[in-house]
Amino acid sequence: MLYLLLLTHDPAVTTAPVADDIIDDWSAYTDALASVGVLVGGAGLHGPETATTVRRSTPEALVTDGPFLESKEYLIGYYLIDVPDLDAALTWAVRAPNQRYGSVEVRPVMPGSLAPGPGAGSP
Amino acid sequence: MSGTTDAIERVWLAERRLIVSSLARRLGDLQLAEDALQEALAAALLRWPSDGVPDSPGAWLMTTAWRRALDVRRREARLVSGDEALERAVDTDQALLSPAEEPDPDDLVHDDDTLVMLLACCHPALTIEARVALTLRHVAGLSVDQIAAAFLVPAGTMEKRLVRARAKIRDAGIALERPRPADVPERLSSARAAVYLIYTEGHSSSRPGSPVRRELCSEAVWLAEQLLPLDPFDEESIGLLALLHLLEARADSRSGAAASELVLADDQDRAQWSQTSIARGRELLATTSGIDPGPLQLQAAIALLHASAPRSADTDWRRIAQLYGVLARRTPSPVIEAHRAYAVGRADGPQAGLLIADTLLQDARLRSYAPLHAIRADLLDRAGQSAQAAAARDLAARWTPNDVQRDRLLRGSRLAGDGGR
Numbered sequence: 226m227l228y229l230l231l232l233t234h235d236p237a238v239t240t241a242p243v244a245d246d247i248i249d250d251w252s253a254y255t256d257a258l259a260s261v262g263v264l265v266g267g268a269g270l271h272g273p274e275t276a277t278t279v280r281r282s283t284p285e286a287l288v289t290d291g292p293f294l295e296s297k298e299y300l301i302g303y304y305l306i307d308v309p310d311l312d313a314a315l316t317w318a319v320r321a322p323n324q325r326y327g328s329v330e331v332r333p334v335m336p337g338s339l340a341p342g343p344g345a346g347s348p
Numbered sequence: 349m350s351g352t353t354d355a356i357e358r359v360w361l362a363e364r365r366l367i368v369s370s371l372a373r374r375l376g377d378l379q380l381a382e383d384a385l386q387e388a389l390a391a392a393l394l395r396w397p398s399d400g401v402p403d404s405p406g407a408w409l410m411t412t413a414w415r416r417a418l419d420v421r422r423r424e425a426r427l428v429s430g431d432e433a434l435e436r437a438v439d440t441d442q443a444l445l446s447p448a449e450e451p452d453p454d455d456l457v458h459d460d461d462t463l464v465m466l467l468a469c470c471h472p473a474l475t476i477e478a479r480v481a482l483t484l485r486h487v488a489g490l491s492v493d494q495i496a497a498a499f500l501v502p503a504g505t506m507e508k509r510l511v512r513a514r515a516k517i518r519d520a521g522i523a524l525e526r527p528r529p530a531d532v533p534e535r536l537s538s539a540r541a542a543v544y545l546i547y548t549e550g551h552s553s554s555r556p557g558s559p560v561r562r563e564l565c566s567e568a569v570w571l572a573e574q575l576l577p578l579d580p581f582d583e584e585s586i587g588l589l590a591l592l593h594l595l596e597a598r599a600d601s602r603s604g605a606a607a608s609e610l611v612l613a614d615d616q617d618r619a620q621w622s623q624t625s626i627a628r629g630r631e632l633l634a635t636t637s638g639i640d641p642g643p644l645q646l647q648a649a650i651a652l653l654h655a656s657a658p659r660s661a662d663t664d665w666r667r668i669a670q671l672y673g674v675l676a677r678r679t680p681s682p683v684i685e686a687h688r689a690y691a692v693g694r695a696d697g698p699q700a701g702l703l704i705a706d707t708l709l710q711d712a713r714l715r716s717y718a719p720l721h722a723i724r725a726d727l728l729d730r731a732g733q734s735a736q737a738a739a740a741r742d743l744a745a746r747w748t749p750n751d752v753q754r755d756r757l758l759r760g761s762r763l764a765g766d767g768g769r
Binding site: 226228309310311312314315316331333 | 471473519520521522523525527528530531
């Protein structure tokens with residue numbers, strides 16, 4: 226089953242944009258996922274100050290500065306993994322290096338919905 | 349005709365739970381198993397009156413449901429393009445190549461189906477309400493109506509909750525398998541929370557003596573027993589079972605309606621306590637190391653101290669106060685502090701207890717907590733402050749949902765009676 230791991234960072238925990246001390250940990254984590262063959266895709270994101278959101282609640286598309294999530298926690302990256310069940314996905318999620326600084330949402334991907342193409346998975 | 353219906357009902361009640369567990373494990377989908385079994389039952393009601401009841405009705409239902417589930421899967425595979433649905437359908441097809449090679453229904457039932465189902469229904473990814481509902485429905489085998497009645501919600505609401513929860517099991521991929529060893533501690537913890545909630549709901553003072561309530565309590569004890577084999581050395585699981593036995597021991601006595609240790613039976617009611625259950629609780633606790641006890645072990649130890657006292661006046665209040673202190677440090681809560689206040693008041697004199705209880709009154713959350721007022725009333729009585737005691741008793745009565753207890757409070761009888769004080 227495919228799962229999306231959505232990684233967040235809570236700036237209340239550290240004022241650094243992304244916790245610098247765990248950059249090496251992310252490489253190790255990605256390598257671990259790849260080495261057992263569960264990694265389908267993943268990427269790190271620039272900070273929320275670089276985000277732009279498009280909303281269509283009015284006839285003209287409303288383009289605004291900033292992320293769509295109105296919370297202090299913001300997205301910093303994602304992984305797409307292929308594992309047998311939820312517990313396997315959770316086992317990986319708890320090992321994500323950002324545990325001290327944020328959280329990981331584990332969301333199952335709808336079967337058959339993954340669009341093919343290079344965008345789906347370049348670690 | 350009625351003989352057939354009886355046969356169907358008997359099979360249904362006895363084997364339904366096992367058939368669903370077994371099917372769900374094989375299919376990896378509890379909702380599909382439920383639906384398929386419903387259709388198998390409908391088919392039985394149509395066919396058995398004319399064809400006769402089969403020699404092995406359970407097996408018939410299992411096989412019919414299995415075939416029906418495969419039909420659904422094949423149809424899904426045709427509708428949904430995409431590798432995953434096809435893969436799943438092919439997988440289940442491999443298991444059932446032709447009617448002649450159908451798996452023997454007796455082989456479909458594993459020894460640990462109940463445990464696996466219980467753990468799946470209590471997965472931490474599910475809300476506590478979902479865990480409780482699923483466990484009562486699919487492990488304890490209660491009807492949706494019974495569960496709805498127990499939790500004072502409409503049956504439609506409970507059914508929706510169950511459907512949503514089963515959908516999460518399927519969509520999020522909660523496996524209907526034994527958990528990996530590394531996951532066992534968390535899974536047990538999550539299951540214990542659900543079982544404990546089932547017990548306390550059954551034991552709640554809002555509807556004493558109702559049959560559904562007693563059902564929940566006895567189911568909770570049985571469920572706690574099912575958890576032990578997963579890790580026989582898990583001391584919190586032992587603690588839970590011990591605690592439930594010790595609470596059950598006092599359940600039938602007149603004032604046993606509240607799970608709160610505060611409500612102490614007077615000596616006459618103690619005669620009704622089940623010594624067998626007390627012994628069982630004591631035996632279980634004796635197997636634990638006593639090293640760094642968790643909250644359930646602590647509560648069991650407190651319950652055992654109460655249960656071991658031949659008369660209320662013989663209770664080891666000092667030890668109980670100590671244990672509440674340890675419990676408060678582990679899981680701080682104003683409710684635990686209130687019970688500690690009472691124990692301290694009995695051990696060291698009412699003023700000592702009132703000191704703690706009065707501080708707790710500052711907490712707005714506790715203003716409607718009847719036991720705190722009852723605690724104050726009792727300690728104030730013992731301190732000879734009868735006017736304040738009466739005022740506290742009025743407050744306790746106002747916030748007590750239980751008619752029996754409220755009546756007692758209003759008649760001015762003290763909850764903690766020990767004859768000639």
